[in-house]
Amino acid sequence: MAQQDDVFKNIVSHAKEYGFVFQSSEIYDGLGAVYDYGPNGAELKNNIKAYWWKAMVQMHENIVGIDSAIFMHPKTWKASGHVDAFNDPLIDNKDSKKRYRADVLVEEHIEKINQKIQKDIDKAAKRFGDAFDEAQFRATNPNVTRRQEEISQIEARMKAAMDNEDWADFKALIEDLAIACPVSGSKNWTDVRQFNLMFNTQLGNIAGEEGKLYLRPETAQGIFVNFLNVLNTTRQKVPFGIAQIGKAFRNEIVARQFIFRMREFEQMEMQFFVRPGEQTKWYDYWKEERLKWHKALGLGKENYRFHDHLKPAHYADNALDIEFNFPFGFKELEGVHSRTDFDLTQHQELSGKKLQYFDPELQESYVPFVIETSIGLDRMFLATLSACYKNEDLGDGNSRVVLALPPVLAPVKVAIFPLTKKDGLPEKAREIFNQLRLDLPCQYEEKDNIGKRYRRQDAIGTPYCITVDHQTLEDNTVTIRERDSMEQERISIEEVRKVALERCSWAKVLH
Numbered sequence: 001m002a003q004q005d006d007v008f009k010n011i012v013s014h015a016k017e018y019g020f021v022f023q024s025s026e027i028y029d030g031l032g033a034v035y036d037y038g039p040n041g042a043e044l045k046n047n048i049k050a051y052w053w054k055a056m057v058q059m060h061e062n063i064v065g066i067d068s069a070i071f072m073h074p075k076t077w078k079a080s081g082h083v084d085a086f087n088d089p090l091i092d093n094k095d096s097k098k099r100y101r102a103d104v105l106v107e108e109h110i111e112k113i114n115q116k117i118q119k120d121i122d123k124a125a126k127r128f129g130d131a132f133d134e135a136q137f138r139a140t141n142p143n144v145t146r147r148q149e150e151i152s153q154i155e156a157r158m159k160a161a162m163d164n165e166d167w168a169d170f171k172a173l174i175e176d177l178a179i180a181c182p183v184s185g186s187k188n189w190t191d192v193r194q195f196n197l198m199f200n201t202q203l204g205n206i207a208g209e210e211g212k213l214y215l216r217p218e219t220a221q222g223i224f225v226n227f228l229n230v231l232n233t234t235r236q237k238v239p240f241g242i243a244q245i246g247k248a249f250r251n252e253i254v255a256r257q258f259i260f261r262m263r264e265f266e267q268m269e270m271q272f273f274v275r276p277g278e279q280t281k282w283y284d285y286w287k288e289e290r291l292k293w294h295k296a297l298g299l300g301k302e303n304y305r306f307h308d309h310l311k312p313a314h315y316a317d318n319a320l321d322i323e324f325n326f327p328f329g330f331k332e333l334e335g336v337h338s339r340t341d342f343d344l345t346q347h348q349e350l351s352g353k354k355l356q357y358f359d360p361e362l363q364e365s366y367v368p369f370v371i372e373t374s375i376g377l378d379r380m381f382l383a384t385l386s387a388c389y390k391n392e393d394l395g396d397g398n399s400r401v402v403l404a405l406p407p408v409l410a411p412v413k414v415a416i417f418p419l420t421k422k423d424g425l426p427e428k429a430r431e432i433f434n435q436l437r438l439d440l441p442c443q444y445e446e447k448d449n450i451g452k453r454y455r456r457q458d459a460i461g462t463p464y465c466i467t468v469d470h471q472t473l474e475d476n477t478v479t480i481r482e483r484d485s486m487e488q489e490r491i492s493i494e495e496v497r498k499v500a501l502e503r504c505s506w507a508k509v510l511h
């Protein structure tokens with residue numbers, strides 16, 4: 001675990017050192033859980049967006065994209081259920097004045113019990129060697145079964161308290177478990193209360209509650225309220241989808257783990273409208289499609305798994321997460337939700353506008369059901385960075401840090417170097433640079449020796465480096481070096497553009 005913590009720390013500092021991610025307002029000591037993207041980060045983020053947009057919109061004739069506003073009519077959030085149900089249970093420690101999510105405190109307590117179980121298992125595994133049967137040990141060892149039973153009881157009590165909104169019992173649970181504040185060490189807690197995660201602000205020209213606006217906590221509602229507009233302005237027929245990428249805001253109580261949980265973040269969401277009754281078929285379809293999208297990037301097939309929700313959100317009848325193996329363990333990267341007709345029906349009721357589709361084949365009108373795919377762009381950024389960050393031992397006492405980014409995502413695709421700053425080499429290298437940069441993001445570099453220049457490009461994930469040397473002036477050839485293998489080949493200058501375009505092509509990941 002300590003080793004994984006170190007890897008994560010290295011990734012965070014690498015992200016800063018090489019201009020990927022900075023803390024927001026850093027000169028004022030930062031703002032909690034808000035981050036800015038630097039020059040390389042902005043490029044990587046744009047490339048992830050492009051990969052999603054191309055795969056979802058460009059490659060699907062039955063999906064169209066929109067870009068709706070962050071501010072929406074306040075009734076939107078009443079209809080969607082966010083005003084009443086988008087809450088986390090909150091508790092404050094009176095001594096440290098620190099605020100916690102009550103459910104997270106209990107989950108962390110459960111995790112400690114799990115760690116004790118794991119310790120017993122590890123000990124037994126060591127003792128019994130190959131003959132060890134973990135399932136049998138879990139089922140029969142009295143210490144383990146007692147602890148498992150303890151976990152089940154805590155989980156059941158927490159679930160009942162959440163379902164019944166019995167906040168007094170939630171507090172009693174925290175007290176019974178003797179959970180102490182990690183900062184003050186005291187057990188001096190306030191009552192548990194519900195905390196709405198939406199940020200709000202005020203319209204300038206309307207006073208009081210009437211003028212209260214929310215910063216959207218999901219981009220999905222911008223799609224639902226535009227359902228008719230899109231239907232009437234395109235030739236789409238059910239089943240069809242509407243996609244968008246945009247900012248979302250959540251006043252998270254527990255905001256940590258770098259860009260994993262932020263207060264301002266970006267989502268890439270798609271709502272797929274289907275015939276009522278066909279939602280299970282499409283839910284299964286999109287679950288597999290989205291996993292394929294992830295795996296096509298080559299970040300390691302073993303780094304993904306599905307996690308079915310036992311208790312889907314208020315709008316869904318079925319939901320799962322695609323989890324990714326982050327440096328701090330498997331965690332949610334993307335959600336696939338079967339949202340039923342909940343949202344359109346709610347908007348229909350509150351707006352008084354019919355949000356229905358006339359199905360020419362069935363000759364009837366209905367409110368379509370919806371399958372949603374929803375991925376956090378920043379979380380995808382972190383997943384990419386974590387999977388691609390490598391500290392490689394090159395033997396002979398040397399090492400290098402390399403970001404093994406898929407070429408389509410790399411901020412810089414090709415770096416062009418003259419071997420030296422004289423003999424007409426810079427002029428030749430600039431010629432190639434000028435020819436390439438129309439089609440691909442390139443960098444021209446002449447400072448430092450070639451080895452240092454390679455290392456700098458490795459650290460930001462540049463897949464190809466082209467070097468112009470004295471032989472270039474004789475036979476019009478250059479070397480092209482591949483980042484991961486570090487192998488070099490000589491190709492003619494005429495081929496450079498074709499080779500670079502082909503190797504960095506979207507066709508490598510999109511089919």
Ligand code: GAP
Binds near residue numbers: 219334
């Ligand atoms: N429209 C459905 C929806 O918003 P969600 O599971 O709450 O569902 C979807 O969020 C995705 O948005 C998550 O899988 C995650 O990738 C991302 N996400 C949610 N909250 C986030 C936060 N505070 N910071 C960064 N990403 C977040």
